[in-house]
Amino acid sequence: MELVLNNGVTMPALGLGVYQSAPEETTAAVATALQTGYRHVDTAAMYFNEREVGEGIRRSGVPREQVFVETKVWVSDYGYDETQHAFDKAAAKLGVDRIDLLILHQPATDRFDRTVAAYRGLEKLLADGKVRAIGVSNFMRHHLDELLARTEVVPAVNQIELHPYFSQPDVQKADDEHGILTQAWSPIGGITFYPGWGADRKNVLEDPAVGAVATAYGKTPAQILLRWQLQHGRSAIPKSTNPGRIAENFAVFDFELTAGDMSRIDALDLGVRNGPDPDVPRTELFNRVIPEATT
Numbered sequence: 001m002e003l004v005l006n007n008g009v010t011m012p013a014l015g016l017g018v019y020q021s022a023p024e025e026t027t028a029a030v031a032t033a034l035q036t037g038y039r040h041v042d043t044a045a046m047y048f049n050e051r052e053v054g055e056g057i058r059r060s061g062v063p064r065e066q067v068f069v070e071t072k073v074w075v076s077d078y079g080y081d082e083t084q085h086a087f088d089k090a091a092a093k094l095g096v097d098r099i100d101l102l103i104l105h106q107p108a109t110d111r112f113d114r115t116v117a118a119y120r121g122l123e124k125l126l127a128d129g130k131v132r133a134i135g136v137s138n139f140m141r142h143h144l145d146e147l148l149a150r151t152e153v154v155p156a157v158n159q160i161e162l163h164p165y166f167s168q169p170d171v172q173k174a175d176d177e178h179g180i181l182t183q184a185w186s187p188i189g190g191i192t193f194y195p196g197w198g199a200d201r202k203n204v205l206e207d208p209a210v211g212a213v214a215t216a217y218g219k220t221p222a223q224i225l226l227r228w229q230l231q232h233g234r235s236a237i238p239k240s241t242n243p244g245r246i247a248e249n250f251a252v253f254d255f256e257l258t259a260g261d262m263s264r265i266d267a268l269d270l271g272v273r274n275g276p277d278p279d280v281p282r283t284e285l286f287n288r289v290i291p292e293a294t295t
C-alpha cells in the first residue's frame with residue numbers, strides 16, 4: 001500500500017522501525033524485512049544504526065531504488081549548514097547518494113530558531129535533489145504553526161507517537177489541515193513495554209477490546225493495530241528484530257476492519273503520552289554529538 005506525499009512522491013505506508021534495534025541485530029532485521037516484502041525503513045542518526053540499515057539493504061538483494069529510506073537529523077546538528085552536513089553524514093553511513101525522506105527528529109524548544117534554520121537546511125537539500133521529501137517528527141500544532149510561518153515547504157510527514165492509547169487527535173487534525181501525512185511511531189504501543197520506560201504502563205496489545213477484535217478476524221492484536229493505522233490513512237513503522245514478528249506485522253493487507261471495529265479502537269484513547277513531551281527540552285541529550293561518517 002502506497003501513500004502519496006504532498007509533493008507527489010510515493011511512500012510505502014508500512015515501514016520497518018529500528019528504534020532500539022541493537023546495531024548487531026539491525027542488519028539482519030532490515031534484510032529480513034526487505035525479503036519479506038517491506039520496502040520502507042525508518043531510522044535516525046540518534047539511533048546510531050544507520051550503517052547497519054545500509055548494510056541490511058545491500059544484504060537483502062533488493063535494489064536500492066526499490067527501498068524508501070527515511071532518517072532523522074538529530075538536534076545537535078540543527079542549523080542551516082549543520083543540517084546540510086548532517087545529510088552528508090547520514091548518506092555516507094547509509095551508503096546512499098540520496099535519502100528518500102529526511103526529517104527533523106523533534107522540535108527543540110530551547111533553540112527553536114535553530115530548529116527553523118535546520119528546516120531551511122532541509123529545504124535546500126530538497127532543492128538540490130539530495131532528498132526526495134522532507135518533514136518533521138514530534139511536532140505539535142503550535143510547533144507546526146510557527147515553523148510554517150517561517151519556512152516555504154510544507155513538511156511531507158510528521159512522525160508522532162501514535163497508538164490507540166495516545167492518538168493525538170489535535171496533532172492529526174493540524175497535520176490534515178496542512179496536507180501533512182501523519183506517520184505513527186510506536187504504532188503498536190511498543191513504547192509502553194520498552195525496558196526502562198516504566199513498568200506501570202498499560203500495554204495496548206493486551207487491551208481486551210483489541211483482543212476481541214483480533215479473535216473475531218483471526219488476526220493478532222499487533223495486526224489489528226497496524227490495520228487500524230493503515231485504514232486511517234497513516235503511515236506506520238512497527239519495530240521488530242524478530243523474523244516471525246517482522247512477517248506478522250507485514251501480513252495486514254488481506255483483511256479490512258469494519259467501521260464499527262475502527263471506532264471501537266478509536267475509543268481507547270487515554271490522552272496520555274508515554275514517550276517524551278516535545279515541549280520539554282532535554283538539553284544533555286540534544287547536545288549529544290552525532291559522529292562523522294569517517295570516524
Ligand code: A2P
Pocket residue numbers: 017185186187188189190191193194205220222223237238239240241242245246248249
Ligand atoms: P521485538 O523486536 O522483539 O519484536 P513499536 O514499534 O510499537 O514501538 O513496538 C515495538 C516493540 O514491540 C518491540 O519491543 C518489539 O519487540 C515488539 N513487537 C513488534 N512486533 C510485535 C508483534 N507483532 N507482537 C508483539 N510484540 C511485537
